[in-house]
Amino acid sequence: MAAQDSLGRMSWDETAVLAGINGVEPYFTLVEGRMIIEPSGWNSWDSNGKGHFYLKQQLAVPEMERILNRLIMHQPMK
Numbered sequence: 001m002a003a004q005d006s007l008g009r010m011s012w013d014e015t016a017v018l019a020g021i022n023g024v025e026p027y028f029t030l031v032e033g034r035m036i037i038e039p040s041g042w043n044s045w046d047s048n049g050k051g052h053f054y055l056k057q058q059l060a061v062p063e064m065e066r067i068l069n070r071l072i073m074h075q076p077m078k
Contacts, residue, residue: 028055
């Protein structure tokens with residue numbers, strides 16, 4: 001297990017799917033800037049740049065957990 005997951009697995013994939021299917025609001029806001037890929041392979045964020053976005057969480061963590069867990073645990077009707 002990666003050190004950053006010692007308190008639980010991150011849910012980046014799930015949040016991306018949530019925003020992709022249901023839209024950004026009310027879960028997130030979009031922050032515009034520009035992701036810069038350095039020759040070394042590291043990346044950085046240019047807040048003055050344009051054309052790239054990241055999601056900034058709007059809901060409290062317990063609410064986001066509840067929403068994601070409900071969707072992940074959904075059992076389709078047969």
